[in-house]
Amino acid sequence: MMSNPHVLASNRCASCPSRAYGPCKGASPEALRSLASLSTPCAVAPGATIIAQGETGQHIGVVRSGIVKMTNTTADGRHMVVGLIEDGRLIGNAFEQASRFAYESATDAQVCLFPRQAFLSLARQCPDLSCSILETTQRQAEEIQEWLTLFNCRTTLQRLAGYLFALTRRQLGDAPGREPIDLNIPIPRKDLAAYLGTTTETLSRNMQQLSRKGILTVIDGQTVTIISMARLRSMAALIGEELQSLSHGHAAVAAGAIAGETASPRHAA
Numbered sequence: 500m501m502s503n504p505h506v507l508a509s510n511r512c513a514s515c516p517s518r519a520y521g522p523c524k525g526a527s528p529e530a531l532r533s534l535a536s537l538s539t540p541c542a543v544a545p546g547a548t549i550i551a552q553g554e555t556g557q558h559i560g561v562v563r564s565g566i567v568k569m570t571n572t573t574a575d576g577r578h579m580v581v582g583l584i585e586d587g588r589l590i591g592n593a594f595e596q597a598s599r600f601a602y603e604s605a606t607d608a609q610v611c612l613f614p615r616q617a618f619l620s621l622a623r624q625c626p627d628l629s630c631s632i633l634e635t636t637q638r639q640a641e642e643i644q645e646w647l648t649l650f651n652c653r654t655t656l657q658r659l660a661g662y663l664f665a666l667t668r669r670q671l672g673d674a675p676g677r678e679p680i681d682l683n684i685p686i687p688r689k690d691l692a693a694y695l696g697t698t699t700e701t702l703s704r705n706m707q708q709l710s711r712k713g714i715l716t717v718i719d720g721q722t723v724t725i726i727s728m729a730r731l732r733s734m735a736a737l738i739g740e741e742l743q744s745l746s747h748g749h750a751a752v753a754a755g756a757i758a759g760e761t762a763s764p765r766h767a768a
Contacts, residue, residue, distance in 0.1 A: 512538070515611075517563050521587030525631035533621050534628070538611040543567075543604040545687075549612075550591050552601035558612045559591035565608025566685055568694075570601045580693035582643065583686065589635055593619055605686040653736065655697040656705045660735035662695060663715070667725055679716070680725040688720050709734065 512535040518524055523534060540563070543549060549560065552572060567590055569582040581600055584590055590602045593615060604610075622629045650658055667682050684691060692702040706723070709715050714731050716724040725731060 515563055517561060517587035519587070521561055522589060522628070522632045522635040523561065524587075525634070526628045527625065530621065530625040530628045533625075534613070537613050537617050537621065539613075541610045541612055543608045543610055545604055545606055547604050548601060549604065549610060550598050550600075550602040552598060554598050556592060556596055556598050556615050559589060559593050559615050559618055560602075560610045560612045562586050562588050562590060563609035563611055565610075566605040567608055567610070568603050568605040568686070568690060570603060571599070572601070578693065580690060583690075583694060584639075587635070588639055589632070591615070593622075593632075605690050650696070655695060655701055656708060657734065657736050658695045658697075659702065659705045660709065660714075660731050661737060662691075663709075663723070663725065664728065664731050664735050664737065667728065667731075678726060678728065680728070681718075682715075682723050682725055684721045684723065686721075 512518070512523065512531055515521075515523070523531065526534060541549075541560075543565070549567065550556075550558065552570070562584055564586050567584045568580050569584060569590070571579040571581050573579065583605065584602075590610070592598060622632055650661075653661070663682065663684075666684065667680060670682065671680070686694070688702060689699055692699045695702065697705075706715075706717050709731075710717050712730070712734070714725070714727055714734060716726065718724060
């Protein structure tokens, strides 16, 4: 006896971990079944383009796992990492025909794609789904604003320390970690440099500076051991309200970091 594809899709959505905080969170069982029937799950390899910049917006998506980077390439060829989007967050723009940004996988990722018009039509029919989409979109916008504030008037060394502090807090969750803490940086160093608004060379120097100060130990290109969270926090120059924002933010979303061969003044360490 053949399985009903709609039932299989609905079961896949019901067990999806991003349902806990994504746009599907508040969907009724009926809306969830409709979403499941519209969705196309995709496994995306690192570096693959999911939505190209300027592409006519046929799809929007929800990240199920992994990290997707939102990028912008300027007319003079500069590549900007506008944001890092984690599970439970939306990619693409439901209300614009052409995408202003490109969405590329920074890691192995699982993404559910939906036909844009069908997704919008379903949202109009299901107020609970509309509210969840609005909540997710608002949260993503707030996270961008928070990271903009955190990155403003800080050196690249302070930005790196702040990012590592936030990443450690998110990976630990509510559990108090015993130092030293092994930390996996989930994106390649080139992407991290672009995200922090610096070059890979400056990023490497800043890593070594944190190491010399006894704050962390560099294991390899994507693994460090945090020796002192207190000193990492101090190096990041974080204050109470900023710490709260870092702790509560789910997705590491920042704004407009430019990756170039030559550092501009804002890239100076």
